[in-house]
Amino acid sequence: MSMAWTSRDRPHRPPTDLLPTTxxxxxxxxxxxxxxxxxxxxxxxxxxxxxxxLSPQLRWSGAPEGTKSYAISCFDPDAPTPAGFWHWTVVGLPADTTSLPEGAGVEGGAQLPEGAFMTATDYGTKAFGGAAPPQGDIAHRYVFAVHALDTDDLGIDDSVSCTVAAFNYLQHTIGRAVITGMYRS
Structure with missing residues:
Protein backbone atom coordinates (compact mmCIF):
# COMPACT_ATOMS: atom_id res chain seq x y z
CA MET A 1 0.00 0.00 0.00
CA SER A 2 1.35 3.42 -0.99
CA MET A 3 1.38 6.22 1.56
CA ALA A 4 2.23 8.92 -1.00
CA TRP A 5 0.04 12.00 -1.15
CA THR A 6 -1.74 12.49 -4.43
CA SER A 7 -3.49 15.53 -5.84
CA ARG A 8 -6.87 13.99 -4.99
CA ASP A 9 -5.87 13.95 -1.31
CA ARG A 10 -5.36 17.68 -1.18
CA PRO A 11 -7.83 20.52 -0.75
CA HIS A 12 -9.27 21.72 -4.02
CA ARG A 13 -11.40 24.53 -2.63
CA PRO A 14 -9.59 27.80 -2.01
CA PRO A 15 -8.72 27.88 1.70
CA THR A 16 -10.33 31.31 2.05
CA ASP A 17 -13.69 29.65 1.26
CA LEU A 18 -13.43 27.95 4.66
CA LEU A 19 -13.12 31.25 6.54
CA PRO A 20 -15.97 33.42 7.81
CA THR A 21 -17.36 35.76 5.16
CA THR A 22 -15.99 39.31 5.30
CA LEU A 54 11.23 37.90 -3.62
CA SER A 55 7.77 38.66 -2.30
CA PRO A 56 5.56 40.05 -5.08
CA GLN A 57 4.47 43.65 -5.41
CA LEU A 58 0.95 44.02 -3.97
CA ARG A 59 -1.48 46.98 -4.11
CA TRP A 60 -4.92 47.08 -2.49
CA SER A 61 -7.88 49.42 -2.31
CA GLY A 62 -11.46 49.57 -1.06
CA ALA A 63 -10.91 48.16 2.43
CA PRO A 64 -13.94 48.49 4.69
CA GLU A 65 -14.53 51.43 6.99
CA GLY A 66 -13.13 50.74 10.43
CA THR A 67 -9.89 49.18 9.14
CA LYS A 68 -7.18 49.88 11.73
CA SER A 69 -4.37 47.74 10.30
CA TYR A 70 -3.60 44.97 7.80
CA ALA A 71 -2.04 41.52 7.80
CA ILE A 72 -0.78 39.83 4.63
CA SER A 73 -0.38 36.10 4.18
CA CYS A 74 0.78 33.69 1.50
CA PHE A 75 -0.40 30.10 1.86
CA ASP A 76 -0.03 27.03 -0.38
CA PRO A 77 -3.04 24.74 0.20
CA ASP A 78 -1.66 22.21 -2.30
CA ALA A 79 1.53 21.35 -0.41
CA PRO A 80 1.76 17.61 0.29
CA THR A 81 1.23 18.03 4.02
CA PRO A 82 -1.91 17.73 6.15
CA ALA A 83 -1.74 21.48 6.87
CA GLY A 84 -0.62 23.15 3.63
CA PHE A 85 2.44 25.43 3.75
CA TRP A 86 2.82 29.01 5.01
CA HIS A 87 5.16 31.06 2.80
CA TRP A 88 4.72 34.51 4.35
CA THR A 89 2.91 36.52 7.00
CA VAL A 90 3.22 40.24 7.68
CA VAL A 91 1.27 41.86 10.53
CA GLY A 92 1.12 45.35 11.96
CA LEU A 93 0.75 47.14 8.63
CA PRO A 94 -0.73 50.60 9.36
CA ALA A 95 -4.22 51.38 8.05
CA ASP A 96 -2.86 53.97 5.60
CA THR A 97 -0.69 51.34 3.86
CA THR A 98 -2.03 50.49 0.38
CA SER A 99 0.89 48.66 -1.22
CA LEU A 100 4.13 46.80 -0.70
CA PRO A 101 6.94 46.78 -3.28
CA GLU A 102 8.38 43.61 -4.74
CA GLY A 103 10.95 42.31 -2.27
CA ALA A 104 9.35 43.84 0.83
CA GLY A 105 9.46 40.38 2.41
CA VAL A 106 13.24 40.12 2.63
CA GLU A 107 14.62 39.10 6.00
CA GLY A 108 14.79 42.07 8.35
CA GLY A 109 11.80 43.79 6.70
CA ALA A 110 13.67 46.98 5.77
CA GLN A 111 11.00 47.87 3.17
CA LEU A 112 8.07 47.34 5.54
CA PRO A 113 6.35 50.32 7.18
CA GLU A 114 7.31 51.13 10.76
CA GLY A 115 5.60 48.78 13.21
CA ALA A 116 5.07 45.98 10.68
CA PHE A 117 6.84 42.65 11.16
CA MET A 118 7.02 39.15 9.72
CA THR A 119 6.45 35.89 11.58
CA ALA A 120 8.18 32.55 11.09
CA THR A 121 7.14 30.71 7.93
CA ASP A 122 7.12 26.96 7.42
CA TYR A 123 10.65 27.40 6.05
CA GLY A 124 11.58 28.56 9.56
CA THR A 125 12.50 32.10 8.49
CA LYS A 126 10.94 35.49 9.19
CA ALA A 127 10.88 36.41 5.52
CA PHE A 128 8.99 35.59 2.34
CA GLY A 129 9.76 32.07 1.14
CA GLY A 130 9.12 31.52 -2.56
CA ALA A 131 7.29 28.78 -4.41
CA ALA A 132 8.93 25.35 -4.19
CA PRO A 133 6.49 22.54 -5.00
CA PRO A 134 7.86 19.01 -5.31
CA GLN A 135 9.24 18.20 -8.76
CA GLY A 136 6.53 16.80 -11.04
CA ASP A 137 3.70 17.64 -8.63
CA ILE A 138 0.47 19.35 -9.59
CA ALA A 139 0.47 23.12 -10.10
CA HIS A 140 0.30 24.69 -6.66
CA ARG A 141 -1.79 27.71 -5.69
CA TYR A 142 -0.07 30.48 -3.76
CA VAL A 143 -2.90 32.38 -2.11
CA PHE A 144 -1.92 35.93 -1.17
CA ALA A 145 -4.50 37.50 1.15
CA VAL A 146 -4.65 41.04 2.48
CA HIS A 147 -6.68 41.01 5.70
CA ALA A 148 -8.24 44.30 6.87
CA LEU A 149 -8.31 44.24 10.68
CA ASP A 150 -10.45 46.01 13.27
CA THR A 151 -7.45 46.45 15.59
CA ASP A 152 -3.95 47.83 15.34
CA ASP A 153 -2.59 45.52 18.04
CA LEU A 154 -2.96 41.74 17.82
CA GLY A 155 -0.98 41.17 21.01
CA ILE A 156 1.64 39.06 19.21
CA ASP A 157 5.24 39.58 18.19
CA ASP A 158 7.61 38.12 15.62
CA SER A 159 8.30 35.04 17.76
CA VAL A 160 5.02 33.38 16.71
CA SER A 161 4.49 31.14 13.70
CA CYS A 162 2.35 32.05 10.69
CA THR A 163 -0.33 29.71 12.05
CA VAL A 164 -0.47 31.47 15.42
CA ALA A 165 -0.49 34.85 13.68
CA ALA A 166 -3.41 33.67 11.50
CA PHE A 167 -5.31 32.45 14.56
CA ASN A 168 -5.05 35.98 15.95
CA TYR A 169 -5.66 38.10 12.85
CA LEU A 170 -8.57 35.99 11.60
CA GLN A 171 -10.49 36.87 14.77
CA HIS A 172 -10.16 40.55 13.80
CA THR A 173 -10.60 40.35 10.01
CA ILE A 174 -13.38 42.63 8.72
CA GLY A 175 -12.37 42.50 5.05
CA ARG A 176 -10.24 40.34 2.78
CA ALA A 177 -8.71 40.72 -0.66
CA VAL A 178 -7.22 37.66 -2.37
CA ILE A 179 -4.98 37.12 -5.39
CA THR A 180 -3.64 33.69 -6.35
CA GLY A 181 -0.49 32.82 -8.25
CA MET A 182 0.26 29.39 -9.69
CA TYR A 183 3.55 27.50 -9.92
CA ARG A 184 4.57 24.03 -11.04
CA SER A 185 8.13 22.74 -11.06
Whole structure:
Protein backbone atom coordinates (compact mmCIF):
# COMPACT_ATOMS: atom_id res chain seq x y z
CA MET A 1 0.00 0.00 0.00
CA SER A 2 1.35 3.42 -0.99
CA MET A 3 1.38 6.22 1.56
CA ALA A 4 2.23 8.92 -1.00
CA TRP A 5 0.04 12.00 -1.15
CA THR A 6 -1.74 12.49 -4.43
CA SER A 7 -3.49 15.53 -5.84
CA ARG A 8 -6.87 13.99 -4.99
CA ASP A 9 -5.87 13.95 -1.31
CA ARG A 10 -5.36 17.68 -1.18
CA PRO A 11 -7.83 20.52 -0.75
CA HIS A 12 -9.27 21.72 -4.02
CA ARG A 13 -11.40 24.53 -2.63
CA PRO A 14 -9.59 27.80 -2.01
CA PRO A 15 -8.72 27.88 1.70
CA THR A 16 -10.33 31.31 2.05
CA ASP A 17 -13.69 29.65 1.26
CA LEU A 18 -13.43 27.95 4.66
CA LEU A 19 -13.12 31.25 6.54
CA PRO A 20 -15.97 33.42 7.81
CA THR A 21 -17.36 35.76 5.16
CA THR A 22 -15.99 39.31 5.30
CA UNK A 23 -16.27 42.43 3.18
CA UNK A 24 -14.31 41.87 -0.04
CA UNK A 25 -11.95 44.49 -1.45
CA UNK A 26 -9.41 44.58 -4.29
CA UNK A 27 -5.78 43.49 -4.48
CA UNK A 28 -3.60 43.49 -7.60
CA UNK A 29 0.03 42.77 -8.36
CA UNK A 30 2.51 43.96 -10.96
CA UNK A 31 4.43 40.71 -10.34
CA UNK A 32 1.70 38.30 -11.52
CA UNK A 33 -1.96 38.20 -12.54
CA UNK A 34 -4.70 36.52 -10.52
CA UNK A 35 -4.74 32.85 -11.53
CA UNK A 36 -1.55 33.29 -13.57
CA UNK A 37 1.91 31.87 -13.11
CA UNK A 38 4.27 33.30 -10.52
CA UNK A 39 7.42 34.84 -11.96
CA UNK A 40 10.87 33.32 -11.42
CA UNK A 41 11.44 36.17 -8.94
CA UNK A 42 8.81 34.60 -6.64
CA UNK A 43 10.38 31.10 -6.70
CA UNK A 44 12.42 29.80 -3.73
CA UNK A 45 16.23 30.00 -3.83
CA UNK A 46 17.09 26.70 -2.11
CA UNK A 47 16.01 23.03 -2.13
CA UNK A 48 17.21 22.77 -5.75
CA UNK A 49 15.37 25.93 -6.86
CA UNK A 50 17.18 29.00 -8.21
CA UNK A 51 14.49 31.67 -8.03
CA UNK A 52 14.75 35.21 -6.75
CA UNK A 53 12.84 34.43 -3.53
CA LEU A 54 11.23 37.90 -3.62
CA SER A 55 7.77 38.66 -2.30
CA PRO A 56 5.56 40.05 -5.08
CA GLN A 57 4.47 43.65 -5.41
CA LEU A 58 0.95 44.02 -3.97
CA ARG A 59 -1.48 46.98 -4.11
CA TRP A 60 -4.92 47.08 -2.49
CA SER A 61 -7.88 49.42 -2.31
CA GLY A 62 -11.46 49.57 -1.06
CA ALA A 63 -10.91 48.16 2.43
CA PRO A 64 -13.94 48.49 4.69
CA GLU A 65 -14.53 51.43 6.99
CA GLY A 66 -13.13 50.74 10.43
CA THR A 67 -9.89 49.18 9.14
CA LYS A 68 -7.18 49.88 11.73
CA SER A 69 -4.37 47.74 10.30
CA TYR A 70 -3.60 44.97 7.80
CA ALA A 71 -2.04 41.52 7.80
CA ILE A 72 -0.78 39.83 4.63
CA SER A 73 -0.38 36.10 4.18
CA CYS A 74 0.78 33.69 1.50
CA PHE A 75 -0.40 30.10 1.86
CA ASP A 76 -0.03 27.03 -0.38
CA PRO A 77 -3.04 24.74 0.20
CA ASP A 78 -1.66 22.21 -2.30
CA ALA A 79 1.53 21.35 -0.41
CA PRO A 80 1.76 17.61 0.29
CA THR A 81 1.23 18.03 4.02
CA PRO A 82 -1.91 17.73 6.15
CA ALA A 83 -1.74 21.48 6.87
CA GLY A 84 -0.62 23.15 3.63
CA PHE A 85 2.44 25.43 3.75
CA TRP A 86 2.82 29.01 5.01
CA HIS A 87 5.16 31.06 2.80
CA TRP A 88 4.72 34.51 4.35
CA THR A 89 2.91 36.52 7.00
CA VAL A 90 3.22 40.24 7.68
CA VAL A 91 1.27 41.86 10.53
CA GLY A 92 1.12 45.35 11.96
CA LEU A 93 0.75 47.14 8.63
CA PRO A 94 -0.73 50.60 9.36
CA ALA A 95 -4.22 51.38 8.05
CA ASP A 96 -2.86 53.97 5.60
CA THR A 97 -0.69 51.34 3.86
CA THR A 98 -2.03 50.49 0.38
CA SER A 99 0.89 48.66 -1.22
CA LEU A 100 4.13 46.80 -0.70
CA PRO A 101 6.94 46.78 -3.28
CA GLU A 102 8.38 43.61 -4.74
CA GLY A 103 10.95 42.31 -2.27
CA ALA A 104 9.35 43.84 0.83
CA GLY A 105 9.46 40.38 2.41
CA VAL A 106 13.24 40.12 2.63
CA GLU A 107 14.62 39.10 6.00
CA GLY A 108 14.79 42.07 8.35
CA GLY A 109 11.80 43.79 6.70
CA ALA A 110 13.67 46.98 5.77
CA GLN A 111 11.00 47.87 3.17
CA LEU A 112 8.07 47.34 5.54
CA PRO A 113 6.35 50.32 7.18
CA GLU A 114 7.31 51.13 10.76
CA GLY A 115 5.60 48.78 13.21
CA ALA A 116 5.07 45.98 10.68
CA PHE A 117 6.84 42.65 11.16
CA MET A 118 7.02 39.15 9.72
CA THR A 119 6.45 35.89 11.58
CA ALA A 120 8.18 32.55 11.09
CA THR A 121 7.14 30.71 7.93
CA ASP A 122 7.12 26.96 7.42
CA TYR A 123 10.65 27.40 6.05
CA GLY A 124 11.58 28.56 9.56
CA THR A 125 12.50 32.10 8.49
CA LYS A 126 10.94 35.49 9.19
CA ALA A 127 10.88 36.41 5.52
CA PHE A 128 8.99 35.59 2.34
CA GLY A 129 9.76 32.07 1.14
CA GLY A 130 9.12 31.52 -2.56
CA ALA A 131 7.29 28.78 -4.41
CA ALA A 132 8.93 25.35 -4.19
CA PRO A 133 6.49 22.54 -5.00
CA PRO A 134 7.86 19.01 -5.31
CA GLN A 135 9.24 18.20 -8.76
CA GLY A 136 6.53 16.80 -11.04
CA ASP A 137 3.70 17.64 -8.63
CA ILE A 138 0.47 19.35 -9.59
CA ALA A 139 0.47 23.12 -10.10
CA HIS A 140 0.30 24.69 -6.66
CA ARG A 141 -1.79 27.71 -5.69
CA TYR A 142 -0.07 30.48 -3.76
CA VAL A 143 -2.90 32.38 -2.11
CA PHE A 144 -1.92 35.93 -1.17
CA ALA A 145 -4.50 37.50 1.15
CA VAL A 146 -4.65 41.04 2.48
CA HIS A 147 -6.68 41.01 5.70
CA ALA A 148 -8.24 44.30 6.87
CA LEU A 149 -8.31 44.24 10.68
CA ASP A 150 -10.45 46.01 13.27
CA THR A 151 -7.45 46.45 15.59
CA ASP A 152 -3.95 47.83 15.34
CA ASP A 153 -2.59 45.52 18.04
CA LEU A 154 -2.96 41.74 17.82
CA GLY A 155 -0.98 41.17 21.01
CA ILE A 156 1.64 39.06 19.21
CA ASP A 157 5.24 39.58 18.19
CA ASP A 158 7.61 38.12 15.62
CA SER A 159 8.30 35.04 17.76
CA VAL A 160 5.02 33.38 16.71
CA SER A 161 4.49 31.14 13.70
CA CYS A 162 2.35 32.05 10.69
CA THR A 163 -0.33 29.71 12.05
CA VAL A 164 -0.47 31.47 15.42
CA ALA A 165 -0.49 34.85 13.68
CA ALA A 166 -3.41 33.67 11.50
CA PHE A 167 -5.31 32.45 14.56
CA ASN A 168 -5.05 35.98 15.95
CA TYR A 169 -5.66 38.10 12.85
CA LEU A 170 -8.57 35.99 11.60
CA GLN A 171 -10.49 36.87 14.77
CA HIS A 172 -10.16 40.55 13.80
CA THR A 173 -10.60 40.35 10.01
CA ILE A 174 -13.38 42.63 8.72
CA GLY A 175 -12.37 42.50 5.05
CA ARG A 176 -10.24 40.34 2.78
CA ALA A 177 -8.71 40.72 -0.66
CA VAL A 178 -7.22 37.66 -2.37
CA ILE A 179 -4.98 37.12 -5.39
CA THR A 180 -3.64 33.69 -6.35
CA GLY A 181 -0.49 32.82 -8.25
CA MET A 182 0.26 29.39 -9.69
CA TYR A 183 3.55 27.50 -9.92
CA ARG A 184 4.57 24.03 -11.04
CA SER A 185 8.13 22.74 -11.06
Missing amino acids: TPFEVTSESFTDGGALAHAQVFDDWGFTGGN
